[in-house]
Amino acid sequence: MELLEVNHLCKTYGSGETAVHALKDVSFSVPKGEYVAVVGESGSGKSTLLNLIGGLDTPTSGKVLIDGKDVFAMKDRELTIFRRRNIGFIFQAFNLIPELTVEQNILFPVLLDYQKPDRAYLEELLTVLNLKDRRKHLPSQLSGGQQQRVALARTLAQNPEIILADEPVAALDPVTAKQVMSDFRKINQDMNISILINIHHVELALEYADRIIGIRAGKIVYDGPSARVDQAVLDAIYGE
Numbered sequence: 120m121e122l123l124e125v126n127h128l129c130k131t132y133g134s135g136e137t138a139v140h141a142l143k144d145v146s147f148s149v150p151k152g153e154y155v156a157v158v159g160e161s162g163s164g165k166s167t168l169l170n171l172i173g174g175l176d177t178p179t180s181g182k183v184l185i186d187g188k189d190v191f192a193m194k195d196r197e198l199t200i201f202r203r204r205n206i207g208f209i210f211q212a213f214n215l216i217p218e219l220t221v222e223q224n225i226l227f228p229v230l231l232d233y234q235k236p237d238r239a240y241l242e243e244l245l246t247v248l249n250l251k252d253r254r255k256h257l258p259s260q261l262s263g264g265q266q267q268r269v270a271l272a273r274t275l276a277q278n279p280e281i282i283l284a285d286e287p288v289a290a291l292d293p294v295t296a297k298q299v300m301s302d303f304r305k306i307n308q309d310m311n312i313s314i315l316i317n318i319h320h321v322e323l324a325l326e327y328a329d330r331i332i333g334i335r336a337g338k339i340v341y342d343g344p345s346a347r348v349d350q351a352v353l354d355a356i357y358g359e
Contacts, residue, residue, distance in 0.1 A: 121148035128181035141167040143337040152311040156324035159334035165317040207274035209284035213266040215258040222254045225273045244272045264295035284316040300327045
């Protein structure tokens, strides 16, 4: 069974002549441990797709199943708990709590869920993401790349089945963006966590992701290995 199944997902905003069809009959699946990059122009539907998969928005029609569970069949409280314990979210904005240290930010969602922190796992995360010497620093004392790694560690502290990352390197300089993408790859390989990432840097997507899903005007126009993306595929995605 696939970890993630997206079945005939559609999302329309508004109605009549002003209706915006953000997603049009999108279907795909992601097995455990795959690193998938979703690429496409701004407004193509990438963020809408991730918001629907994560249960942050509801579709006009279609289904999303994570680990066999229908996301949109859950009641609000059940979905909130399911998201917290199974889905990791990473956004362009780091969303760190400025008054908390690196260590406190990482542990915050675990404590919010009334769980006991796994200190050994915390040390592993700090080591893997090169944050050990920053554990007592506040977010304001960190670089952009370090803040994004803290956000990633905070997500990993909840042991998610899948990480949904929406443009996590968009605000970073090219060198730092490359390092963060490398961090995602390391986590994907070492911890066997599925990652679905929206990214506008197609070169980084091709370098680090196993698979590319290309979206244009709300439809999937390519879904396949990164190694098979050629100029014809890029033209189909970006309309050159």
